Amino acid sequence: MAVVVHKFGGTSLADSACICRCARRAASAHRDGHRVVVVVSAMGKTTDKLIELAGQVTDQPSQRELDMLLTTGEQVSIALMTMALHREGVDAVSMTGAQIGIITDEYHTKARIRSIDTTALDAELDRGRVIVVAGFQGMSSEGQITTLGRGGSDTTAVAIAAVLGVGSKRGGPGGVCEIYTDVDGVYTADPRIVPNARKLDRIGTEEMLELASLGAGVLHSRAVIFGQRYNVPIHVRNSDSAEEGTMIVRETPEMEDVTVVGCALAAELGRISVRGIPNTPGMQADIFERIATTGAIVDDIIQTEAGETANVSFMVNRRDLPDVKVAMERVLQEAGIGDMSIETGLAKISAVGVGMRTHAGVAATMFRALGDAGIHIANISTSEIKISCIVPEGQGKNALRVVHDAFGLGNTPESSVIGVRAGSR
């Protein structure tokens, strides 16, 4: 008897008929003898509608009250999903985040899970019940209702799989966390932009993490991190199809045979560049502590020295630019020196693969492909398994296609780019 966690996203729960279809899937796993937990998001556009309602009341809703408001969406879903399971003849019970004992920190709208009490879960599973859990939500130790931020339901599903031992001996052989969504799995690139993109049968957690953080929307990076940390096998698949999707698994040596597994495009970026600030110890901390207070996610930090002073540039999402600009103006004001420039209209194209660790020449291939396509590269940044180039936003989609082609991702299951010496990228 393996523990199987099914997570259904909002697009899979668009209406009551969709809910009944998903319930049949969970019922089938239950009849197969598994210990089944179902994690659900809010139905369809519910969350957007609730945010719109809040916007009609005030343009500065309290974070606590937003959480109070938004968690109702998942609560509606658990009740309906449980009713649908009952109709399938399955003994099932719904539970809110608070009821199941998902304890988070106290940061409303972006809380992090601190612990999950498995007492209630174990007791209900031992009774042979399917447990239907409200994703995205938890409770602070003070009893406040919190939400986990974007992708929160994915995180709930993987975290519950982890505490129930999926991927370890405790969860039983064959345990898995299935993330049901409206796409067939993880692709070598966004198939809406790259028509010959190919579905991956499996991908390493590190690779998935890089792709997820780049905005490949199928699975949130926090969920991938949980999965990686607790060794939870995650299966991303389509709720409308019986086909296998993409398994997100621990890396194996043969995965390094493939240099690049996927490419991703992140659009709507802005770059902030600060020039001529004193390169004193702690200067960088001053800057990024200040930006951290805005909640903006910063990426691709580059620093260059120019004598006594330094230039620092970094990327943020365009929607965060106004807040970051104000924060940076304060930093410069306090420093009494330096100036700032802001660029928008930028996108980031990235190639990801654990094979990069051992195969060289990847960077050169990517730069050549972009160069041949006449695409200007504004910035370059790399991690151990990723190369990213900042390009003009208008050329972003074309950049994704040419890089995807350059690594031969669309047509052959294995990348064809190998052989250049390490160090040259």
Place this chain on the structure above:
Amino acid sequence: MAVVVHKFGGTSLADSACICRCARRAASAHRDGHRVVVVVSAMGKTTDKLIELAGQVTDQPSQRELDMLLTTGEQVSIALMTMALHREGVDAVSMTGAQIGIITDEYHTKARIRSIDTTALDAELDRGRVIVVAGFQGMSSEGQITTLGRGGSDTTAVAIAAVLGVGSKRGGPGGVCEIYTDVDGVYTADPRIVPNARKLDRIGTEEMLELASLGAGVLHSRAVIFGQRYNVPIHVRNSDSAEEGTMIVRETPEMEDVTVVGCALAAELGRISVRGIPNTPGMQADIFERIATTGAIVDDIIQTEAGETANVSFMVNRRDLPDVKVAMERVLQEAGIGDMSIETGLAKISAVGVGMRTHAGVAATMFRALGDAGIHIANISTSEIKISCIVPEGQGKNALRVVHDAFGLGNTPESSVIGVRAGSR
């Protein structure tokens, strides 16, 4: 500093603009220095929409899951109301039934309040905050989410007023529970049926209780009972108007000067009559214990003896008839004797007033009015302060009008019917 509880029903919370209007009312009470608790229902038709969703999934929804589903409606309202109060510059905090410590029994969809922990309420009020409470909901001692059934938000409001000492020294002088609705108060009869019906400035709790149980929809009888038991002054008023509504107060001697304060019509009734069943001890208990399992509310039980056997008839709402019929068939089957008949198309017209205790002739006036109008009386039942007649449903509205006129309720503030000797009714 008096404790003031404001309760806003669904019709007063139809959209975000309505919510903001109600919030201004609560904000004004807060600025006047009161300790303010706001109790809200679900917005407009939310509850109906949720029930419809459940109906799309299954025609036999679990009671527990229905409660899980329906409580989201009030949770949406508390979040939006609190945001609206924040916009008014008022420090406010929302709380679910569980958070506030409203402990109920475990009977889903019709739970009863066992206790309310005032620790959280007192703490937030001491901080000068307005507390916005989700009506209609509570939590069982096992942590299950429960609802209080029809009129549950009224009950929540009055119960909270009671535990905070409204009406006693603890609640401060001038404390009140204001029930905001879409009508101006309690009328001598339903003004949609009786055009010259008059709004009452005040009404005794016993009278209100009789009217509420007869379906005068402004306030649920359980709320009135709570108010009566804990001496909570209740003010029923219009959320769209600054006018005073109707105060529901403890009776005073001068209230007995008025014989009849109001009339009510309950439609869509059915009568079940059982004839020729053995009149053995416990027979009545056998019948009504069996009916109690259906959850149907039974009224106007009449028993007559016929030798060794007895005839029993009683009224139920038409929607409960099918279940009650099945239950009664079992009773007769077990008794092995007796037969049953069912009538529908009945209505009940009632006249209510504490003055009946001391003024006689009330019944005669009512029967004469109905007789003069050619209305057949099928059954008569009385309580200390109420007379009810079962009439054909098609004549119900006319019956209400003629009885209302007969007691002079429409035009003069005092009833004109007095003086006939006690005992003749």
